[in-house]
Amino acid sequence: MAVKIEVGAGGVPHNQILIYGLVGSIILIYLTYLNEVTNTEYFAFFGGLACVAALVWGADTIKHLCSYGLGTGVPSAGMIALGSGVIAALVGATTGVFAPIVAIIVAAIIGAICGLIANHVVRMDIPVMVVSLTELAVVGAISVLGLIAMVGGTFNFMDLITGTTVVLGFTVQSYGTSVIGGSIVALIFMLAAIAIQHAFNACLGPNEMQDRTLMLAAECGFLSMIPIAVISFAFIAFVPALISLLVSLIGWFYTYMRYIELSKRDAYAWLDAQPILEPKGGA
């Protein structure tokens, strides 16, 4: 049973979104490195913005991949993206300042192999499979790394596995109170996986419009940033975490209002301007 999933035509070309998403998210993720340069934690929120930029790109990739009837639903694409992305992100994190670059390379390798296997062993035979799974793995890796940088203020592995805890007035180093030791990565995994697949899953169908889908992707990204910003109170100082929370809330509110506006525009256009055409000669 092949399920036909209709996708709106037109809009910004995918390659343009790919370049904006990739370059934008790399620049944004490197802006969190200002934390180490200036020895503060005020720039942590750029990690979340990198995640949002990557998610917008990822939602457009999922739109391209899932327009070929996969038969398994859109969420599976988000799950394989983050499944391969989380491995790449953590491998990348061990390389210090090169973390985003290494994460992207490792993710591209894992994603391309998954795509090859899906096309040549499982025999999906979908032309965009290899490219799409490569892009999705990269998006997954950037999302995880970005949110890790947001919650911990850094993407350096050694800083992510050590945390401090206060016992009887003494500050003690402990592995259990760190970003990785506290299993925050598992939460980040799910928050990003749900954000990446929801946009197209919710908007697919006739009259799907690219700007609306991508606005929903950005909205999901900011929504995922909010819990991460709340968690970051435990790992970075109060004022930087507050800045992260405010940025997430403002971003979420703006994208949400824009999304509702676009939804009303499209609903209006569908109901009044484009009546559902009956086939000639009756149904």
Add this chain to the structure above:
Amino acid sequence: MSALGGPAQTSGVQSPTGMGLIVSIILIIVALALAFFLVQMAGLLALVGIIIGGVLVGFGVHFVPVGGAPAAMGQAPGIATGVAMLAAGAGLAGLFGGAWAAPLGFPLALAGGAIGGGLLMAITCTMVNVVYIFGMGIPAASGKVDKDPITGDTFPEYKSQGTEGHGLPFISWVGGVVGGALGGLGGTLIYLELLNVYQAQMPALFGASVEQIAPIAVSLAGVFAIGMFLMNAVLAAYNITGTIEGPHDPKFKRFPRAIIAAAAASAVAGIFAIGLLELLGVF
């Protein structure tokens, strides 16, 4: 743009292409060699364990009766959701069971994982039938076979016209439990192998005891196990293209493709997970 290409909807099983087979075998051999080179014999054995775990996950997914959207409307047999969701549920439940039992030894932990996954699927399948039978008022009938291979119940009298069957016959229930158990077993095996590797490497690397390092080792192994589990589950889902009724479904015969795919994907993801700490401190 609409669904023009997509997976070929032929009745027979398309065997993997020669290129796919060769690439998979080369990838597995290269990964095994790298594991031996990086972490010696322990790494090689760990990667073999991870590959077996991944194969068990990929194989187990084929047993789970996945109905998708048609099942939600009572028009197809199976559980009314996608493979990714079911596999994530069974796999995580198995992983929790296995991780809880990990200090009790290898066999008990594996058994704990299998029972965790199987128990979750048993509860899910039972409650699905409760909802179908007492909530929607439909009997359990398979559309793919005329007789239940275990109980001998006949189906055609109970199958509504225009549907592919409905509800969850006993054979599907058994398939679900077996699939959940295999998935939980595979996920736990991946987790235990990675945990062993990290617990062997980390104390020397960070100058800490095994107890101190435990939160990081457990967290990393857990996240990687989830990631690899979902990769294998989604590749298996692509293999069955959406819906399957259980071990009696003709689509079940496609499982050899998923085994090759899962072995190659787990080998690639596993080598990055095993070699995670090798890059630490290089840059």
